[in-house]
Amino acid sequence: MPFIEHVSYTDLERLALDRFVPALLSHGFCYVDGFLGDLVGSAVLDQVTEMHRAGELQDGRLAGSVPGISRRSIRGDKTAWVGGSERGCEAISFLLNLIDRLVSVCASRLGNKAIRERSKAMVACYPGNGAGYVKHVDNPNQDGRCLTCIYYLNKNWNPKEHGGILRIFPEGKPYVADIKPLFDRLLVFWSDRRNPHEVQPSFSTRYAITVWYFDSDERAKAKKRFRDLTASSAEQGSSSG
Ligand SMILES: O=C(O)CCC(=O)Nc1cc2ccccc2cn1
Numbered sequence: 001m002p003f004i005e006h007v008s009y010t011d012l013e014r015l016a017l018d019r020f021v022p023a024l025l026s027h028g029f030c031y032v033d034g035f036l037g038d039l040v041g042s043a044v045l046d047q048v049t050e051m052h053r054a055g056e057l058q059d060g061r062l063a064g065s066v067p068g069i070s071r072r073s074i075r076g077d078k079t080a081w082v083g084g085s086e087r088g089c090e091a092i093s094f095l096l097n098l099i100d101r102l103v104s105v106c107a108s109r110l111g112n113k114a115i116r117e118r119s120k121a122m123v124a125c126y127p128g129n130g131a132g133y134v135k136h137v138d139n140p141n142q143d144g145r146c147l148t149c150i151y152y153l154n155k156n157w158n159p160k161e162h163g164g165i166l167r168i169f170p171e172g173k174p175y176v177a178d179i180k181p182l183f184d185r186l187l188v189f190w191s192d193r194r195n196p197h198e199v200q201p202s203f204s205t206r207y208a209i210t211v212w213y214f215d216s217d218e219r220a221k222a223k224k225r226f227r228d229l230t231a232s233s234a235e236q237g238s239s240s241g
Pocket residue numbers: 060124133137138150166181197199208
């Protein structure tokens with residue numbers, strides 16, 4: 001059996017191995033431009049703008065409502081959750097399939113991560129009224145989310161005029177990363193406390209699609225903790241009831 005000189009990797013695998021894996025291991029985040037190309041990227045944008053026009057994007061929810069503080073002052077996005085098989089989401093589904101393949105190539109090289117499942121896709125729109133998203137960590141308490149992947153859809157975005165920068169504050173690093181939400185840009189970062197981030201006030205309509213990939217072990221433990229929590233609170237309820 002002759003030694004194989006080189007295994008021909010697809011562009012996607014090259015992207016994963018040469019760009020995303022090294023950057024995630026050293027900086028904790030990585031983004032690439034031209035992920036889908038203009039034609040397919042524009043098809044995704046058209047489907048998202050149609051969802052917005054059709055009123056399918058609703059105010060983003062907060063974990064707990066804080067009396068006296070408007071939700072909008074914390075996060076001003078409007079969102080819709082998409083599985084990908086809905087009618088009119090074919091281009092979004094293609095995007096999700098590509099990100100799935102990218103992450104699965106990365107997963108085997110990102111240490112002991114068993115990344116086998118993900119959330120639905122969250123289509124988000126900041127309406128451009130100055131709303132943003134205050135500094136936060138996506139997964140501060142081991143809920144299972146391991147990687148955050150955000151695909152941006154904003155053509156001719158000028159931060160000086162439109163704001164809307166995603167600022168990441170990488171834990172323990174002496175710098176911040178200012179990321180423009182540019183059309184056809186894919187950003188991936190660790191969802192945990194390594195990457196606090198904020199969306200600065202946006203003054204033009206700002207679209208993005210986010211998916212979270214789970215570490216199956218952490219996810220299973222989180223689900224068990226939740227089951228035990230609900231079981232014990234139900235017991236307390238019945239005993240005190
Ligand atoms: O659009 C961007 O550049 C990032 C916005 C962002 O951080 N969104 C976001 C949205 C979330 C929705 C539900 C739960 C947690 C969440 C964490 N982050």
